[in-house]
Amino acid sequence: MGSGSVERNGAAAGEAAEAIRALHETGFAQLERTIDAAFAEADPECLELCRRRVAQLLRGSAEATPTSLTDRGIVLPAGKLAALDRWEDSTDLSADEKAHVALCEQFVTSVSHISDSEVQALRATRTEQEVYAFVSALYVIELAERLMLAMTGAGATGGHR
Amino acid sequence: MNEYQPRIAPPPGGGEGMFYDTPLDFEIEELARVAMRAMRLDPLLTEVVRLRCAEYHDCRICSSLRIVSAVAEGLDEEMRQKICDYESSDLDERLKVALRFTDAMIGDPGSLSEDLRREVNAHFSAREIAEIAFNIMKWSFQKALVALRLEQPPWDGLAGLSFDGVGETVITTAAGVS
Numbered sequence: 168m169g170s171g172s173v174e175r176n177g178a179a180a181g182e183a184a185e186a187i188r189a190l191h192e193t194g195f196a197q198l199e200r201t202i203d204a205a206f207a208e209a210d211p212e213c214l215e216l217c218r219r220r221v222a223q224l225l226r227g228s229a230e231a232t233p234t235s236l237t238d239r240g241i242v243l244p245a246g247k248l249a250a251l252d253r254w255e256d257s258t259d260l261s262a263d264e265k266a267h268v269a270l271c272e273q274f275v276t277s278v279s280h281i282s283d284s285e286v287q288a289l290r291a292t293r294t295e296q297e298v299y300a301f302v303s304a305l306y307v308i309e310l311a312e313r314l315m316l317a318m319t320g321a322g323a324t325g326g327h328r
Numbered sequence: 329m330n331e332y333q334p335r336i337a338p339p340p341g342g343g344e345g346m347f348y349d350t351p352l353d354f355e356i357e358e359l360a361r362v363a364m365r366a367m368r369l370d371p372l373l374t375e376v377v378r379l380r381c382a383e384y385h386d387c388r389i390c391s392s393l394r395i396v397s398a399v400a401e402g403l404d405e406e407m408r409q410k411i412c413d414y415e416s417s418d419l420d421e422r423l424k425v426a427l428r429f430t431d432a433m434i435g436d437p438g439s440l441s442e443d444l445r446r447e448v449n450a451h452f453s454a455r456e457i458a459e460i461a462f463n464i465m466k467w468s469f470q471k472a473l474v475a476l477r478l479e480q481p482p483w484d485g486l487a488g489l490s491f492d493g494v495g496e497t498v499i500t501t502a503a504g505v506s
Contacts (some may be wrong), residue, residue, distance in 0.1 A: 177372050186454075187369070189456060190454055190455050190457075190458035191366065191455070191459065191462055193365075193456075194359070194362050194363060194366060195364060197358055197359045197362045198359060198465075200355050200358075201352070201355040201356055201358075201359050203355075204351050204352040204354075204355040204356075205352055206352070207352075208350060208351060208352040210354075219506055223397040223434075225437060225493075226438050226439050227439075250473045251337075252452045267499055270475070272474055274471065277385035278385055278386075278474050278475050279385060279474055281474075281475050283335060285337075286335040286336075286475070286476065295336040295337060296348070298335075298336055298352075298476070299336055299348060299472075299476065300352060302472045302476055303350075303352050303353065303356065303371065303472045303476050304352065306356075306468065306470070306471050306472040307352075310464075310465045310468050310471075311465075312437075312466055313433050313434065313437045313445070313464075313465075313468075314433070314461050314462070316433075316437035316438050316440075317432060317433035317437040317440060317461055317464075318437075318457065318458065319464055320432070320437060320438070320440030320444075320445060320498065321429065321440060321444075321445055321448045321457050321461075322448075322449055322450070323443045328405075
């Protein structure tokens, strides 16, 4: 994807966010506060890694850019980002990061098929409270991505009747 | 239905609240309240969408609830069954379109078809679509609970679900209001 496409997609995402804000002002404002809280409560770097993986999965491309709505300016090393779509074999991601991404993938594709061992993998380095914070934060960023995609796909962001 | 065990310790209070009262919990709960306060859609449509989310996410607590005002408008267990296979059912076309949109958002939102886009816009205003989408977001918080298998209902059978003036959830069981 060239930089021109990235700029156009970014502009479209911004327009979609503004349209949704106009349609559901209080909901959108609260969603922004909830996203802030998600990054404040969960490990921000792991959440950012998963935010980008969610976008790859839901948008069907390793080059996918997540909605700017959930962007809180967390900067990740380029090596981790480059390896994200083939994270299982990557040496750029730690075991803890891989455990987060693995749970994230299952959360996106079929949450009811998350296994005990996938949660236990997080517990190797995280407290129960941290696991709960991560999963709750993951819900917020994943559904925000779905919301933006669905609203854009439905064409509901074009008119305000 | 009951073979799952919680993967972390359930919240204090025996699971009725399902939250740990963290700052993020507060914001998520407020997001849910905002969605309910803004609700203009009819209860039947809201309930059909909620039950579809419950089925898709395999949420035990959501599946055990019925929105009281939707029941008053005719939702029964026969209709609940029709939601599972709604395309071949005799459900109203408006409900089917809402269910197709729900499936797209919770399944593969990036592939929402042009046909579905036309259907959705034929049956709902942009504001209504936004409301449905925010409702789907609210009803999908259960994904976090399902991931950790914290969604075991603390009651047997079905319970009533309603919302007070600020959008707070009110659950009515056979034993009273929780």
